Amino acid sequence: MVRTIALLIGAGFVFVLGIALFGTVSTAISDPAPETAEHEFHLHPKDAHLPSAGLVGKFDRQQLQRGLKVYQEVCAACHSLKFVSFRDFEQLGYSEGQVKALAQAWPIEQPSVNPDTGEAATRKNIPSDRVPSPYPNEVAARAANNNALPPDLSLMTKARHDGANYVASLLTGYQNQPAELLRKFPDAKTPTGLHYNPYFANLNIAMPPPLTSDGQVTYDDGTQPTKQQMANDVAAFLTWTAEPNLESRHGAGLATVIFLAIFVFLTIGAYRNVWRGVKH
Template structure:
């Protein structure tokens, strides 16, 4: 008797859940959600393709481009955004030698927090290659106070934290800051950008606290002589942030090719063994 009651209770539960699911599906079909300004803009302006050499299954970093991107980060982005998961010594992987890394670390604007051994008072010291990039702000309270109540995100893993991360960075900083279209305001009157924010057609809700970081060509003077257009600087900083998020990308792609090669050889050997073992039993 108890089994029958349990079965009936289970069937009733399944029926109620199925009915709710069916009602939800019917509601979505018959009464879809009204379009929003964000969906309208993002459908009209999909992310641009950065075309980075690191993209794709066989992609590899262009170290010169990554170095240029580091230069853009250092001169433009580092005033607000940290790289908490990257150490100065990691810069060797993009082509800097030990002396250059030491010089970069020692000259970095933000120093490492420390304690005066004589007085016990808080102090700072010069960065060393073993240190991680120091935080720009001591905490979120200080960050909000300096940025109109907005906290600049850490950029170490930004290209992993956003869908199509390299393309997102490239589109956002290089081509996203445009005048808000009048037709958008005519269609969505409530979509006007609030005071203190900036319209960006690639940002999630179209209104971003960060002012345009790349404002004009020549903002950064590249050491290798590359022409520093806004588009080029946006591509280069996207390449650098792709590297910070996945510095072992080249090795991972190389390992993937080796595994594929092994699997192909293994399949060929397995097929040959099959043909040899079963050749006398085939009719």
């Protein structure tokens, strides 16, 4: 009796789900969602061909240093990097002394308190400090950016789909709205204070173009600082900030695959050796 009741309840539940699914599909067919500018003109990020991409990708230390310089001279004026300490930059190939000098020369200092007066003050950065935010709080950040809050970039390439390619494409994707977009969607004109970028989710982004011209940053290694090169370099750097252990993870994954391949080969050999005298 209990089993019969349970079966009836289950059948009723499935029946109700079937009706709901049928209604949803019927509505989608008879009354499809209207086309939107975001759906039609949003672009998938272009492949930046970073060395860290792929199953066995590795970081290019020189590229990471170039990316740090782009962040320092272009991005740090608005975006924080709160999960990264200055001493972490030793992983990019800098010596302890270079990291100390970099921290002290950083344009934004650490908040502090004057021990004599008790008033707010600032001090030079030291290697153990986190990279400081350009704003004291969220209110100040919004006030300086037309009420838009610049996101922290520490984990940006993990927070966005196809993150490294997204960053590189977004930085080089600013353009005028296509005439076709305005013809098909007259109400989709970019609002005042925003900027059209087809790689951004809703096509209009509050951040002005950060990379405005070639040569905006001077590289120490002589690399030509084109806009695309700077975008790729800072995307590589932000890939490292989001996952500094990427190379170790790739190495462990490759070792695991090799181990499993050898294990499978040995298992097949053992199986054939044990059962070779048995007739099927």
